[in-house]
Amino acid sequence: MLSKNIEAALNQQIRIEAESSQVYLAMAVWAEVKGLEGIASFMYDQSDEERVHMLKLVKFVNERGGHAHISELNAPNVTFNSFKEMFEKLLEHEIYVSNSINELVHTSLQEKDYATHNFLQWYVAEQIEEEAMARTILDKVNMIGDDKGGLYLFDRDIQQLTVESAADVPDA
Ligand code: OFO
Numbered sequence: 001m002l003s004k005n006i007e008a009a010l011n012q013q014i015r016i017e018a019e020s021s022q023v024y025l026a027m028a029v030w031a032e033v034k035g036l037e038g039i040a041s042f043m044y045d046q047s048d049e050e051r052v053h054m055l056k057l058v059k060f061v062n063e064r065g066g067h068a069h070i071s072e073l074n075a076p077n078v079t080f081n082s083f084k085e086m087f088e089k090l091l092e093h094e095i096y097v098s099n100s101i102n103e104l105v106h107t108s109l110q111e112k113d114y115a116t117h118n119f120l121q122w123y124v125a126e127q128i129e130e131e132a133m134a135r136t137i138l139d140k141v142n143m144i145g146d147d148k149g150g151l152y153l154f155d156r157d158i159q160q161l162t163v164e165s166a167a168d169v170p171d172a
Contacts (some may be wrong), residue, residue, distance in 0.1 A: 006116055008090040009107050010061050011069040016100055017054035019073050021047045023093055026076040038155035039083070051125070060119055083151065085151055087141050091134040098127040136161065 002010070028043030058068040080086040101123045108117040140161065153162075155160035 001059065002064045003111055003113065003115070006108060006111055006113050007061060007066040009104050010057055010066070011071075011115070013100060013104055014054055014057045014068060015062070015071050016074065016097060017050050017057060018070075019076070020093065020097060021050035021054060022073055023076040024050060024090075026078045027080075027090065028076065029085065030080060034083075036083070036151070036155040037107075038158045042158045053123070056122075064115070074086075084138075084141050087134070087138050091138055094127065094131045094134050098131060101127055125172070 007070075010079045010085065024047035025042050028047060031037075031043055032040035058070075062067040080089070101120065105117060105120050107125065109118060136159070140154060144154055
């Protein structure tokens with residue numbers, strides 16, 4: 001059974017994951033409108049993943065005798081000055097989510113809720129991977145700068161790039 005405190009903290013994370021899904025959906029739309037299909041498709045996939053993260057939390061809260069709270073969400077940024085800015089925001093957002101997961105892990109230990117602590121380890125690992133991926137992408141975008149040809153190739157290769165960077169993480 002979840003304590004009220006843990007239930008509230010998990011519900012807050014449900015909201016953050018739902019907001020993450022919206023953040024990436026807005027980025028997907030922006031990239032698509034700008035004609036960069038590869039980046040758009042990457043962002044649509046990220047958005048779907050965040051929804052899965054949210055749903056895992058929903059199921060966990062309900063299974064443990066809590067009541068998952070589906071709340072209103074903060075609106076995401078819908079426009080960006082550049083792709084560089086968009087990917088900077090992506091990394092910032094992942095760092096914010098990682099901090100929030102860390103706080104949650106801390107709370108679960110304080111409350112001696114080892115089931116929740118164990119459940120959260122999946123999120124800890126996921127955040128390491130997502131932050132690494134965001135950094136890899138940003139490094140590439142910084143290299144490209146304002147070069148249109150570079151952006152074209154990056155748009156073509158982004159799916160490939162992220163698969164490779166995710167696969168590299170366990171050895172990092
Ligand atoms: Fe939910 O993993 Fe990123 O934010």
